[in-house]
Amino acid sequence: MSVAPVEIERTESESAPVAVREPDLPWVTIVHNDPVNQMNYVVYVFQSYFGYPKDKARKLMLDVHHKGRATVSIGTREEMERDVQAMHGYGLWATLRHDK
Amino acid sequence: MSGPFKPTHQGGAALTLDSVEASILRSLTVQLLELIGPGDEPAADADPLAGLFTEGPSKAPQDPAIARLFPDAYSEGPEAAEYSSEFRRFTENDMRTRKRENCLALVRSLDRAPVGRQGDVELELDADGCRSWLGALNDLRLTLGTRLEITDDDGEELYQLPDDDPRKPQTMAYLWLGWLEESLLEVLMDD
Numbered sequence: 072m073s074v075a076p077v078e079i080e081r082t083e084s085e086s087a088p089v090a091v092r093e094p095d096l097p098w099v100t101i102v103h104n105d106p107v108n109q110m111n112y113v114v115y116v117f118q119s120y121f122g123y124p125k126d127k128a129r130k131l132m133l134d135v136h137h138k139g140r141a142t143v144s145i146g147t148r149e150e151m152e153r154d155v156q157a158m159h160g161y162g163l164w165a166t167l168r169h170d171k
Numbered sequence: 172m173s174g175p176f177k178p179t180h181q182g183g184a185a186l187t188l189d190s191v192e193a194s195i196l197r198s199l200t201v202q203l204l205e206l207i208g209p210g211d212e213p214a215a216d217a218d219p220l221a222g223l224f225t226e227g228p229s230k231a232p233q234d235p236a237i238a239r240l241f242p243d244a245y246s247e248g249p250e251a252a253e254y255s256s257e258f259r260r261f262t263e264n265d266m267r268t269r270k271r272e273n274c275l276a277l278v279r280s281l282d283r284a285p286v287g288r289q290g291d292v293e294l295e296l297d298a299d300g301c302r303s304w305l306g307a308l309n310d311l312r313l314t315l316g317t318r319l320e321i322t323d324d325d326g327e328e329l330y331q332l333p334d335d336d337p338r339k340p341q342t343m344a345y346l347w348l349g350w351l352e353e354s355l356l357e358v359l360m361d362d
Contacts, residue, residue, distance in 0.1 A: 106323045107316035109349060111356045112309060118360075155244045156262050160269055162309045164239075166246045 098151040100144040103164045104135050116161045117143065120154075145170070174354025183297040184358045188281075190290035192347075197281050199311055199344060204274045206237060206314065207267050227263035229256040236314040241266060270310055276303035301359060308352045315345040 102113075110132055117128035121144060134141035143165075144154050151167040158165035176184045188196065232238045241263055243255035276299075284294045296304060319341055321329075329346060332339045 104323075106321050106325065107313055108309070109353060109356075111353060111360070112305075115305075115356055115360055152244065152258060155258075156266070159240075159242060159244075159262075160266060161306070162240070162313050164242055166242075166244055168245070168247050 097145045097170045098148045099142045099170045100151045100154040100167050101140050102135050102143050104139045105164045120157050176354040176358045178358045184301050186294045188292045193292040200274050200277050207271050226260045229260045236317040239313050239317045273303045273306035277307040305355055308348055312348050
């Protein structure tokens, strides 16, 4: 980010706020239910990869199991691609999408 | 802990397999290694830097078991196929390498473990070894589960297949791997 000259900066701060650029958010990582992965394994993955506490990891696992899918993380598209790749590495069925 | 894995003082896990179990696990893992294959990577004697610039495949694998290991990353919207194929090109080779490393670590630990008097294989895994085993065991379950076309409705009946059912040997292996994985998780998740 470049530094604006002082006088311009001041002018800007006095005027009404202009539209703020939409941040590249939110994209979401979704984990889908599958018939093979065991419940404890899914909890383990959510705890060890995302660092979620056991209760949250368990709740997300139950959402996946009962509702067929759960949103497990939110962020930029780049971050979500990283999370999806990690989930695939663990063998979970995951996709990302723009959360419009 | 009632399962086959026992925690060690070094933060790892110990496991004793009889010679038949060890040989089944080794052979399943070698089959998985062959299935995962080297992907589209260059040969070992090629320029080592070339691998860094080699793109992965852009199409989903034909084999359903492999497709399960490397699923599409995008499933919604008109651009899903295009985005998935792009994602695949930049990630699949790396993913194949990592899955292969887990399998190789499992095979190596089986081959190096001391053998007891009855032919038992006495394994002691460190924390990294546990993680490699967990990854490999889970990938084995995924591939067997896909081959067996396991669904959410398959419960108790998997345990009650008649002996002459052609799915019986693979089903037994699938259930056994699940039991091993549960036990390893119990050690890893013990607070």
